[in-house]
Amino acid sequence: MTDVLMPALSPTMEEGTLAKWHVKVGDTVRSGDVIAEIETDKATMEVEAVDEGVITEILVPEGAEEVKVNTTIARLNGGAAQTKTEPAAAPEPAAAPTPAPVATPPAAVAPAAAPRDPELPAGATLSRVTVRDALRDAMAEEMRRDERVFLMGEEVAQYQGAYKVSRGLLEEFGERRVIDTPITEHGFAGLGVGAAMAGLKPIVEFMTWNFAMQAIDQIINSAAKTLYMSGGQIRCSVVFRGPNGAASRVGAQHSQDYSNWYAHVPGLKVVAPYDAADAKGLLKAAIRDPNPVVFLEHEMLYGTEFDVPADIDWVVPIGKAKIRREGSGVTITAHARMVGLALAAAEQLAAEGIDAEVVDLRTLRPLDHETIVQSVMKTNRLVSVEEGWGPMGVGAEVVARVIEHAFDYLDAPPVRVCQEDVPLPYAANLELLSLPSVDKIVAAARAVSYR
Amino acid sequence: MARARAAEKTKSTPAKPGHNADRDELLGYYRSMLLIRRFEERAGQLYGMGLIGGFCHLYIGQEAIAVGVQAVKESGDSVITGYRDHGHMLACGMDPNEVMAELTGRATGASKGKGGSMHMFSTASDFYGGHGIVGAQVSLGTGLAFANRYKSNGKVSFTYFGDGAANQGQVYESFNMAELWRLPVVYVIENNQYAMGTSIERSSAETDLYKRGLSFRIPGEEVDGMDVEAVRDAASRAAAHARSGKGPYILEMMTYRYRGHSMSDPAKYRTREEVDQVRKTRDPIEHLEHRLSELGFADEAALKAIDADVKRIVADAAEFARMSPEPDPAALYTDVYLEAAQ
Numbered sequence: 001m002t003d004v005l006m007p008a009l010s011p012t013m014e015e016g017t018l019a020k021w022h023v024k025v026g027d028t029v030r031s032g033d034v035i036a037e038i039e040t041d042k043a044t045m046e047v048e049a050v051d052e053g054v055i056t057e058i059l060v061p062e063g064a065e066e067v068k069v070n071t072t073i074a075r076l077n078g079g080a081a082q083t084k085t086e087p088a089a090a091p092e093p094a095a096a097p098t099p100a101p102v103a104t105p106p107a108a109v110a111p112a113a114a115p116r117d118p119e120l121p122a123g124a125t126l127s128r129v130t131v132r133d134a135l136r137d138a139m140a141e142e143m144r145r146d147e148r149v150f151l152m153g154e155e156v157a158q159y160q161g162a163y164k165v166s167r168g169l170l171e172e173f174g175e176r177r178v179i180d181t182p183i184t185e186h187g188f189a190g191l192g193v194g195a196a197m198a199g200l201k202p203i204v205e206f207m208t209w210n211f212a213m214q215a216i217d218q219i220i221n222s223a224a225k226t227l228y229m230s231g232g233q234i235r236c237s238v239v240f241r242g243p244n245g246a247a248s249r250v251g252a253q254h255s256q257d258y259s260n261w262y263a264h265v266p267g268l269k270v271v272a273p274y275d276a277a278d279a280k281g282l283l284k285a286a287i288r289d290p291n292p293v294v295f296l297e298h299e300m301l302y303g304t305e306f307d308v309p310a311d312i313d314w315v316v317p318i319g320k321a322k323i324r325r326e327g328s329g330v331t332i333t334a335h336a337r338m339v340g341l342a343l344a345a346a347e348q349l350a351a352e353g354i355d356a357e358v359v360d361l362r363t364l365r366p367l368d369h370e371t372i373v374q375s376v377m378k379t380n381r382l383v384s385v386e387e388g389w390g391p392m393g394v395g396a397e398v399v400a401r402v403i404e405h406a407f408d409y410l411d412a413p414p415v416r417v418c419q420e421d422v423p424l425p426y427a428a429n430l431e432l433l434s435l436p437s438v439d440k441i442v443a444a445a446r447a448v449s450y451r
Numbered sequence: 452m453a454r455a456r457a458a459e460k461t462k463s464t465p466a467k468p469g470h471n472a473d474r475d476e477l478l479g480y481y482r483s484m485l486l487i488r489r490f491e492e493r494a495g496q497l498y499g500m501g502l503i504g505g506f507c508h509l510y511i512g513q514e515a516i517a518v519g520v521q522a523v524k525e526s527g528d529s530v531i532t533g534y535r536d537h538g539h540m541l542a543c544g545m546d547p548n549e550v551m552a553e554l555t556g557r558a559t560g561a562s563k564g565k566g567g568s569m570h571m572f573s574t575a576s577d578f579y580g581g582h583g584i585v586g587a588q589v590s591l592g593t594g595l596a597f598a599n600r601y602k603s604n605g606k607v608s609f610t611y612f613g614d615g616a617a618n619q620g621q622v623y624e625s626f627n628m629a630e631l632w633r634l635p636v637v638y639v640i641e642n643n644q645y646a647m648g649t650s651i652e653r654s655s656a657e658t659d660l661y662k663r664g665l666s667f668r669i670p671g672e673e674v675d676g677m678d679v680e681a682v683r684d685a686a687s688r689a690a691a692h693a694r695s696g697k698g699p700y701i702l703e704m705m706t707y708r709y710r711g712h713s714m715s716d717p718a719k720y721r722t723r724e725e726v727d728q729v730r731k732t733r734d735p736i737e738h739l740e741h742r743l744s745e746l747g748f749a750d751e752a753a754l755k756a757i758d759a760d761v762k763r764i765v766a767d768a769a770e771f772a773r774m775s776p777e778p779d780p781a782a783l784y785t786d787v788y789l790e791a792a793q
């Protein structure tokens with residue numbers, strides 16, 4: 001008897017919908033036959049049999065949603081061929097070897113039942129929207145608003161986006177404005193910048209920012225510097241966007257955080273939102289901005305739902321940090337996915353009597369150091385959190401600004417929480433050890449509080 | 452080696468003697484080419500005097516290309532090139548004063564003194580730079596063509612690069628997209644035989660650069676880049692192809708630079724005889740002088756008058772560039788960002 005399990009279709013998939021069964025009980029299947037279709041928020045995939053045999057049980061009905069990865073969805077008895085090869089009198093196996101434990105990441109930090117965000121407009125209806133759809137809605141709204149805006153990148157059109165962020169845009173806007181490019185980051189980034197110099201407003205999607213290293217010359221030398229080098233003549237209103245940082249178990253070349261790389265460069269604006277409202281409002285602001293904007297998303301947040309104002313033109317200004325949680329004992333700065341960890345750490349710290357204030361940087365360039373400095377003047381302690389490496393990083397900059405502007409207010413040396421100073425490893429346990437965690441943030445907050 | 456090859460190529464693309472160029476047209480080319488030549492000679496002088504800093508790449512020897520292509524450029528067609536850009540700017544009609552003042556780093560320069568020799572632009576003249584990273588302008592110029600197609604405005608992007616840039620990866624990424632999407636771009640390769648100090652034979656497995664688009668189905672042709680009429684005729688064919696929606700076209704302009712790669716070039720990679728041979732036998736300005744007199748369009752006195760006029764313009768530009776103030780210190784912080792209009 002073979003168990004057919006709910007498969008994981010991507011590194012970050014945890015559950016999916018069993019969209020369709022192609023077989024019924026009693027059917028004989030051969031290896032490679034399509035037996036079912038699985039849907040996630042990102043993709044639809046066919047499940048193939050990996051064994052020969054007869055379907056004896058279907059355990060999860062067609063249409064079932066939120067089926068966890070590795071749930072047994074059907075059973076298969078070994079086919080005739082397989083039976084024949086079995087030893088006539090198989091000895092009872094000795095106790096099966098126990099698989100070694102594999103580290104699992106802590107459950108996603110859900111900002112459930114948070115009080116209504118005071119930044120959200122009072123009258124507006126809120127709806128629960130994933131970060132993925134918030135980004136899509138932002139692009140769609142701006143494309144409706146401004147004919148110069150178009151989207152280009154790998155798999156953005158027919159495939160509907162490698163991470164499904166551009167789902168539905170091809171249907172609405174057509175192939176003139178939603179453009180699949182060849183896999184040529186350097187070339188298409190340059191092409192986008194050239195189109196921007198001619199007055200269009202391209203959104204250039206990188207499948208991940210890791211691949212944008214092939215294009216970084218065009219982003220920095222052409223997009224960021226030309227306004228200055230032309231004495232203000234040549235405009236370059238372009239948004240470069242895509243997922244940044246570590247997804248899950250994809251190894252060092254697909255996991256880097258480029259926040260500090262781009263935030264280093266005058267001429268660029270750099271945005272890294274955490275929740276869906278900011279993702280939408282900041283992307284709309286980025287598209288309208290006359291300057292080149294680097295927009296850093298996070299794959300691990302794409303599927304997370306947050307409140308987003310509905311039915312209004314929701315634009316969040318670039319360059320403003322946001323206090324996500326007020327507190328008086330320690331300031332924790334973070335951006336993108338790290339905000340969720342910082343908020344979870346703050347809850348844990350509250351239980352220990354440490355009242356943390358969480359500052360979501362949101363924009364890395366220009367950095368809103370006034371909000372950070374004001375917070376530290378109140379709390380007198382600082383922990384910075386970033387997903388990337390520490391040396392020359394975002395935390396280094398945050399700490400420097402606080403020292404420059406609020407040195408006398410500090411009651412303890414600031415502490416940086418960041419990725420360990422190694423390429424991100426693949427093994428589940430090592431990956432977890434390398435990345436910032438709630439525990440590391442809690443420990444840092446205790447340290448600056450001398451607790 | 453480069454010399455022998457250049458000579459052989461020249462024979463293969465004679466100028467079309469039957470072209471009905473009228474007198475004013477040819478005299479206009481002459482004047483433009485001479486302006487570039489005299490301007491560059493003066494820039495070289497100012498560099499020697501310490502008035503121009505940094506890198507300064509002179510266009511002397513290649514004048515026929517920028518001028519011949521300009522002859523077919525329509526208003527709204529864009530021009531973009533690499534760092535050897537002074538000739539293109541003058542051919543596009545930018546004011547010699549503002550170009551020279553940019554070279555000397557003055558507030559009156561084309562980029563307010565913040566760009567320098569390699570980074571000048573003029574939206575009014577459809578000139579998009581002036582780019583210092585070898586090959587980057589090829590993707591950018593392809594993007595200018597993309598914008599033309601997006602706007603359906605019937606305009607063409609003239610995207611220049613050299614034999615050195617022809618080996619950059621993004622050139623081929625751009626070729627692929629340009630043909631795939633039928634973008635109206637004319638790639639003008641100025642093959643002056645040397646990428647800095649490396650001859651094309653030492654850097655390129657395929658030295659016929661006009662063939663470099665073949666695997667993308669982009670047509671290409673080799674042109675005598677020392678003959679302004681040949682350049683103009685080829686550019687006309689290429690622009691018509693691009694403008695009609697057939698996609699990109701490659702022109703390999705066979706040319707030669709008389710001066711070093713930049714001002715600080717020891718020129719150990721070629722002989723003085725090689726340079727002199729080209730100057731004597733293939734000079735684009737002398738070639739046009741012969742044509743003008745052969746057609747009876749201008750006598751020596753007329754040509755001298757043009758030269759005197761051009762010299763005066765250049766002298767004025769040098770004076771303007773020398774006398775203009777340096778940028779105000781406050782300009783250090785302007786033009787980094789545009790105000791967002793929220």
